[in-house]
Amino acid sequence: MENSTVDLSAIERVEAARTAHLTAGAKPAKVLAHDVNVYYGDKHALQAVNVEIPDRGVMAFIGPSGCGKSTFLRCINRMNDTIASCRVTGKITIDDQDIYDRSLDVVQLRARVGMVFQKPNPFPKSIYDNVAYGPRIHGLTANKAELDEVVQSSLEKAALWNEVKDRLQDSGTGLSGGQQQRLCIARAIAVNPDIILMDEPCSALDPIATAKVETLIDELRSNFCIIIVTHSMQQAARVSQRTAFFHLGTLVEEDSTKTIFSNPKDQRTQDYITGRFG
Amino acid sequence: MTDAISSLPTQLPPARRRAIPPDVAAARVRRRYASERTFKALGFGALALTAVFLVALLTSIIVKSLPAFSEHRAVLSVLVDAAIVDADGKRNADAIRAADYASLTRAAITAVIPGIEGRTARKALNGLLSSGAADDLRDRVIANPSIIGTTIKTPMLFSDDVDLYLKGDTGRHTAALGAAELTPSDVKGDITLTAANQSFAALIADLEREGVANDAEAGAHVLDGRIPSRVVYINGGAVKVVKATANTLAGPVLLPLSSVTPAQAGSWNLTTYVQPESRRRISDQEIVFIDKIRSAGAIERGFNWRFFTSGDSREPELAGIRGALIGTALTLFVTLILCLPIGVLAAIYLEEFAPKNWLTDIIEVNINNLAAVPSIVFGLLGLAVFLNYFNLPRSAPLVGGLVLALLVLPTIIISARAAIKAVPPSIREAAIGLGASQQQAVFHHVLPLAMPGIMTGTIIGMAHALGETAPLLMIGMVAFIVDVPTSISDAATVLPVQIYLWSDLPEAAFQQRTAAAIVVLLGFLFAMNGAAIWLRNKFERRW
Amino acid sequence: MTVVYFTALALLTLTAYVLASRRSVALSATGVRMHSLPAYHGLLAISLVIAPMLLIWAVGTPLVSQLAASNALTNFPAEIRNDALQAGSALREIKNLAAGQHSGDVSDALRAATDTYSAWRTSGNFLLLIIGLTAALAGIATSLRMVSGQFRARNHFERIVRIVLMACAGVAVLTTIGIVASVLTETIRFFFDPNIKGRPGILDFLFGTEWNPQQAMRADQGDIKSAYGFVPLLTGTLLITAIAMCVAGPLGLLSAIYLAEYASPRMRRYAKPVLEILAGVPTVVLGFFAALTVAPYIRGWGEALGLDVASESALAAGLVMGMMIIPFISSLSDDVMNAVPQSLRDGAYALGATKSEAIKQVVLPAALPGIVSAFMLAMSRAIGETMIVVMAAGLAANLTLNPLDAVTTITVQIKTILVGDQEFDSAKTLAAFALGFVLFFITLILNIIALRIVRKYREQYD
Ligand SMILES: Nc1ncnc2c1ncn2[C@@H]1O[C@H](COP(=O)(O)OP(=O)(O)OP(=O)(O)O)[C@@H](O)[C@H]1O
Numbered sequence A: 001m002e003n004s005t006v007d008l009s010a011i012e013r014v015e016a017a018r019t020a021h022l023t024a025g026a027k028p029a030k031v032l033a034h035d036v037n038v039y040y041g042d043k044h045a046l047q048a049v050n051v052e053i054p055d056r057g058v059m060a061f062i063g064p065s066g067c068g069k070s071t072f073l074r075c076i077n078r079m080n081d082t083i084a085s086c087r088v089t090g091k092i093t094i095d096d097q098d099i100y101d102r103s104l105d106v107v108q109l110r111a112r113v114g115m116v117f118q119k120p121n122p123f124p125k126s127i128y129d130n131v132a133y134g135p136r137i138h139g140l141t142a143n144k145a146e147l148d149e150v151v152q153s154s155l156e157k158a159a160l161w162n163e164v165k166d167r168l169q170d171s172g173t174g175l176s177g178g179q180q181q182r183l184c185i186a187r188a189i190a191v192n193p194d195i196i197l198m199d200e201p202c203s204a205l206d207p208i209a210t211a212k213v214e215t216l217i218d219e220l221r222s223n224f225c226i227i228i229v230t231h232s233m234q235q236a237a238r239v240s241q242r243t244a245f246f247h248l249g250t251l252v253e254e255d256s257t258k259t260i261f262s263n264p265k266d267q268r269t270q271d272y273i274t275g276r277f278g
Numbered sequence B: 001m002t003d004a005i006s007s008l009p010t011q012l013p014p015a016r017r018r019a020i021p022p023d024v025a026a027a028r029v030r031r032r033y034a035s036e037r038t039f040k041a042l043g044f045g046a047l048a049l050t051a052v053f054l055v056a057l058l059t060s061i062i063v064k065s066l067p068a069f070s071e072h073r074a075v076l077s078v079l080v081d082a083a084i085v086d087a088d089g090k091r092n093a094d095a096i097r098a099a100d101y102a103s104l105t106r107a108a109i110t111a112v113i114p115g116i117e118g119r120t121a122r123k124a125l126n127g128l129l130s131s132g133a134a135d136d137l138r139d140r141v142i143a144n145p146s147i148i149g150t151t152i153k154t155p156m157l158f159s160d161d162v163d164l165y166l167k168g169d170t171g172r173h174t175a176a177l178g179a180a181e182l183t184p185s186d187v188k189g190d191i192t193l194t195a196a197n198q199s200f201a202a203l204i205a206d207l208e209r210e211g212v213a214n215d216a217e218a219g220a221h222v223l224d225g226r227i228p229s230r231v232v233y234i235n236g237g238a239v240k241v242v243k244a245t246a247n248t249l250a251g252p253v254l255l256p257l258s259s260v261t262p263a264q265a266g267s268w269n270l271t272t273y274v275q276p277e278s279r280r281r282i283s284d285q286e287i288v289f290i291d292k293i294r295s296a297g298a299i300e301r302g303f304n305w306r307f308f309t310s311g312d313s314r315e316p317e318l319a320g321i322r323g324a325l326i327g328t329a330l331t332l333f334v335t336l337i338l339c340l341p342i343g344v345l346a347a348i349y350l351e352e353f354a355p356k357n358w359l360t361d362i363i364e365v366n367i368n369n370l371a372a373v374p375s376i377v378f379g380l381l382g383l384a385v386f387l388n389y390f391n392l393p394r395s396a397p398l399v400g401g402l403v404l405a406l407l408v409l410p411t412i413i414i415s416a417r418a419a420i421k422a423v424p425p426s427i428r429e430a431a432i433g434l435g436a437s438q439q440q441a442v443f444h445h446v447l448p449l450a451m452p453g454i455m456t457g458t459i460i461g462m463a464h465a466l467g468e469t470a471p472l473l474m475i476g477m478v479a480f481i482v483d484v485p486t487s488i489s490d491a492a493t494v495l496p497v498q499i500y501l502w503s504d505l506p507e508a509a510f511q512q513r514t515a516a517a518i519v520v521l522l523g524f525l526f527a528m529n530g531a532a533i534w535l536r537n538k539f540e541r542r543w
Numbered sequence C: 001m002t003v004v005y006f007t008a009l010a011l012l013t014l015t016a017y018v019l020a021s022r023r024s025v026a027l028s029a030t031g032v033r034m035h036s037l038p039a040y041h042g043l044l045a046i047s048l049v050i051a052p053m054l055l056i057w058a059v060g061t062p063l064v065s066q067l068a069a070s071n072a073l074t075n076f077p078a079e080i081r082n083d084a085l086q087a088g089s090a091l092r093e094i095k096n097l098a099a100g101q102h103s104g105d106v107s108d109a110l111r112a113a114t115d116t117y118s119a120w121r122t123s124g125n126f127l128l129l130i131i132g133l134t135a136a137l138a139g140i141a142t143s144l145r146m147v148s149g150q151f152r153a154r155n156h157f158e159r160i161v162r163i164v165l166m167a168c169a170g171v172a173v174l175t176t177i178g179i180v181a182s183v184l185t186e187t188i189r190f191f192f193d194p195n196i197k198g199r200p201g202i203l204d205f206l207f208g209t210e211w212n213p214q215q216a217m218r219a220d221q222g223d224i225k226s227a228y229g230f231v232p233l234l235t236g237t238l239l240i241t242a243i244a245m246c247v248a249g250p251l252g253l254l255s256a257i258y259l260a261e262y263a264s265p266r267m268r269r270y271a272k273p274v275l276e277i278l279a280g281v282p283t284v285v286l287g288f289f290a291a292l293t294v295a296p297y298i299r300g301w302g303e304a305l306g307l308d309v310a311s312e313s314a315l316a317a318g319l320v321m322g323m324m325i326i327p328f329i330s331s332l333s334d335d336v337m338n339a340v341p342q343s344l345r346d347g348a349y350a351l352g353a354t355k356s357e358a359i360k361q362v363v364l365p366a367a368l369p370g371i372v373s374a375f376m377l378a379m380s381r382a383i384g385e386t387m388i389v390v391m392a393a394g395l396a397a398n399l400t401l402n403p404l405d406a407v408t409t410i411t412v413q414i415k416t417i418l419v420g421d422q423e424f425d426s427a428k429t430l431a432a433f434a435l436g437f438v439l440f441f442i443t444l445i446l447n448i449i450a451l452r453i454v455r456k457y458r459e460q461y462d
């Protein structure tokens, strides 16, 4: 990236745009969940979850299948709004702002809280358009040059730039699975969110692609608050600083990753990480 | 169907329980296989019969249509008489337009067969040409006034009856060379032909077989229009046989003879036209004239461009489908610009935004039922609401398009919904996860991906609209309209209605044109369906 | 005038978009953080121009014509004004003259009326234009005032879009309401309006066996007796439908079975288009085929066998109608049989059933509801089909079940009565709407039941 020294202003602009909508003197990003209950129709999928997620670093959610990890993750950017039968009670704040507040524009919330899905889902458009879509709809850049800049830096941050820089106009669906997933991460980064939610981002990937995505997560953690759902204990141990264990719709235990894996307080956590159930 | 399964063991008795002799078992299996084969053959037969229906339908129509694609013309020299066309010599356009061109074409055809006297004969001769021949000549003169005063060679359209005679087998005949010397009594008028011997005995025998007895009063066998007609070609002329005895023939001259010199045996002939005159639309007189023109080498056959370039007409040889085609295009244009956006937006609403409640349910049930309402009922709607309530113009493509739009709307909504549903939810989630609003996700991502499917459904819907007739009859698109419409509020007709109108007319030439119009219609339909299939295959996406 | 109005509309739309989005861009250049993209401010401004202008046009134009017409008619004496028919024809003459298409003499009253008419229309339309322009300019001003950092233009615009979407979905409902309303009101008038001469009672209609809608047009034709007995039409319709179902039922179902269970993929590839082409042939073409090819054949065969066949026999129409619905039955049945789970077939095969046994004893019984509904939909299609019967069946309302006789159908009678000149208030014209109502009702019942069955059936195997 030879011209990055020439024009850093684009990135600065985006950064400025992001900080501009934080209220003056805002504290760093942090998610606070208080007594969160989620219902799908009559089904009580998540019970009284309380958790505090720090503003930088990686938080991992682990737990057996169907315990509500994805459900809770999707509460944080209100993706659950798209499911008609889903009802959320309790309070979730990001930087002290209640995200279920009626006056809040959910679209702006999602611009702050990016999401990467289990299966890579690039738009069937060019790689460039995939990454540029977010900045475009949020009006983050003023002209084509700035947009190019944002696309390049996002792809670089997602460690994909070198692989795709000569084929930016090719379709995003033509990439390999691992590349697609990194493209999706780049796409999420391009909006410059505070928080990135990742729901089993590596479950559709082979070990090499997984390693690349993990490296990437590790690099991103100094700039973003990352919340990752994973079924792989090793992965949780490798990439996260804090870990939360869910079981049957409740949050059983949340602590530093080291503590959870070496010295859990709850018996269920112990059983789970030693593979006795789940 | 659990019953059905439990009934099976009765057919397949367990071998353990009762020993069945091997030959009985084998016979039973054979019988079951035979019934299997019969069943399969029945299925295949049904399919084959359906195919036979289709082939019969298409061939019968194509065969019927073929004659309509060509037309016969007389290539005649015509003097564009300045005294008639441009009497004052000022090349005044209005005067040129109003001139009597029919007299010119009459003169031209009379020149080919001179010496015709008598009103009926002259009328028959002039009637060979279509009234369109004079109009063509007028167009030619207007386009190029410099030909005024000169003699030009120009093709002139025959009337539909002549055209059919030239194309068909109405003129089927047998000719017997004269066996004896034959003497005409005159060169014109009613004449008698006297043979040197009893050479017409065979003809008399034929006539008796055809049921003509000797007429005592006339002292001869009298021929009428109900039996095959006989014409004697002699000395360059033709005589129709009305009375026959064993050695004389008498009747009117159809074509003047050159002289009354006795014709040698073998230099004249007696021609029998197999179809009786009363059963054809063309008289013996006309046949003789046409054959004369033909032998002068002045008949050409060419592709019937007029069929595609002119509007409707009372004269079959002048009638074309241009008006109907333009009317169809205007009508379908109105239909398309109404039902495509409305259908797609409705589908988007129902598929992406509609809350699941009773209202949505009603809309849904309603759309499915609307798709099966008889089309004529939509015609009633158009008549009562658009014509009588809103006072929109009758027979106009605007109203036709409106009615057809309502008619195909359910089809388009249903297919658009299917196309939208086929777009995987992960695309929507991706967009929404990036902070796109639901509408942005739909309009930026889902809709473009669903577009090929929507287009396929739309083309099929439009093909349906293209073939629809009944509702358009209701709103008055059945009027006889000669002018080609130029706007959506002009009176117009459409191709299927034109087909219906022509199919009701008695002239055989119109029947052929009906079939030809059907061929054009089917051509458009196949093209549209082909396009839909192509689109489907090209953009079919596996997720 | 319409052209001027819509040109103005287009120009104002463009102006609104440019102004509002420019303003938004300018605002964000001063460092204000904008909630919505400039495009949304522009789009919202557009909606504020289009909506009022369209509304004013839609309401105003008919109002202006109405006013112009009623004022123009004051030039005519009261007896013309008060007679609906005469007033109507006078109005038509006025409009023709105004459009310069009048042929024949022009009376003084007509000329004066036309002048009044044109004057009213011109000034009315001018007024509309002024009102529309004012409203549009007000819309632009409002939208410009609203542009600000916090203003949620996107949300407002999306609400408008949602309303538009909903309205589009509502068109289908409106169509149904329109059909029911128009057909039903005329039907009610047919039976109950005391001003209609010669209307029958409901029972006469439902059970009468004679159909003769000829109306005595003049006093001296008073001896023509009109009769509106529906029974012969019903039997005629059912006779032709029955013939069609006899052809299409077995052929369609057997074809479907062959395609779904026996045919190789290659065979399917060739056979499907045959059915699709047949399904796509317009009915007017089939009618032509029926009238000109099939009917003469049947007549010929009948004569050869010594039978007396009417030239417009029910048989010819029924046969071709059967051809028309074969693809309909076969494609619906094909879908239905494909939906039967493979496990059911496997169950039968595992017991040693042959393919045809599995089909007859397992697949068909399982698919029966779907097949029944396919037949019902096909029947409703046949009952409502118009062109084939118009062209190949007759007008004679014979009460007969002999397929060699000529019969007439509901649709043929609707078409015959309503095509050509009609006076809207005669019993004859209203009778056509009553028939339309009956037709709509019969087919609706068939469709609803069939669709219900299909839905149940789908749910069972989904
Ligand atoms: N759309 C939905 N409608 C109804 N119930 C749902 C829906 N989504 C999830 N559930 C239910 O909510 C519970 C939690 O689901 P969730 O997807 O959060 O589990 P998870 O922990 O992510 O499991 P996995 O590890 O398998 O992804 C499950 O019992 C599930 O059946």
Ligand SMILES: [Mg+2]
Pocket: A069, A070, A071, A199
């Ligand atoms: Mg999950």
